[in-house]
């Protein structure tokens with residue numbers, strides 16, 4: 062972690078574009094609460110195959126109009142270069158300067174993979190077509206990507222994104238800090254020198270967390286899983302235990318020199334606000 066310590070910690074919040082007018086209102090209130098923590102940016106997810114394209118743009122423009130830095134996610138799988146160029150051009154004209162560049166996952170039923178195979182190709186495309194207009198974040202997987210052929214191959218593939226021009230990294234969530242520390246050490250040994258910011262997922266609903274974790278390859282350590290299972294429908298206990306686990310994780314990461322924290326807020330400020338108080342972040 063030595064070389065990660067050189068970065069001043071930054072905090073950012075991830076949101077997803079709401080689907081209903083009520084969701085839009087709720088998200089405005091969430092952002093108002095989260096804004097008091099002075100995040101470096103709010104990022105907004107992009108649905109697989111471009112399904113949230115317009116809503117991502119609308120949300121990002123609202124965030125920007127409120128005076129915050131907005132970073133739209135952009136996934137390339139299933140897209141043509143022309144589509145991606147058009148989205149990026151819209152962002153450029155709107156003054157957006159930060160993109161989270163991803164491969165994404167092909168929606169079921171979509172046979173055509175499009176003109177991009179991997180996120181590294183998207184990063185290279187952005188740099189070729191838009192130069193240094195955008196700060197580019199990419200994704201990393203301290204517990205390795207579920208489709209990776211091996212841990213070693215995954216690191217090699219991850220490095221391609223950095224070599225293609227990524228500026229910083231946000232990780233998939235994890236509850237095992239050692240996996241992150243090991244990942245950072247491996248990246249440093251591979252010559253990767255940019256900030257690798259841990260992604261932090263709240264623990265609120267057990268079944269939802271199991272579903273997310275199964276699909277993205279994040280491990281719920283046995284002791285956490287057993288404890289959560291044992292609470293059954295007792296959501297207050299799940300919430301209290303989840304806060305303890307995640308606060309300890311954040312504390313450990315920051316103490317070891319992690320270059321910040323990126324919170325998967327799930328469009329709610331409550332969990333993050335409590336963590337914030339507990340961590341006493343200035």
Ligand code: FAD
Pocket residue numbers: 105106107108109110134135136161162163164165166178179180181199200201206207208209210214215218219221222231232233234260277
């Ligand atoms: P890549 O970096 O392309 O890697 C995908 C797989 O391909 C890995 O197994 C890698 O090892 C392998 N690979 C890469 N390059 C090569 C190569 N040259 N040859 C062989 N194999 C290769 N998804 C969305 O749809 N919308 C979002 O908004 C979104 N936001 C996210 C935010 C974060 C912080 C994270 C961590 C994930 C997010 N995702 C999102 C999920 C992401 O799209 C999936 O995890 C997806 O499966 C991989 O995307 P990637 O950009 O990491 O892919």
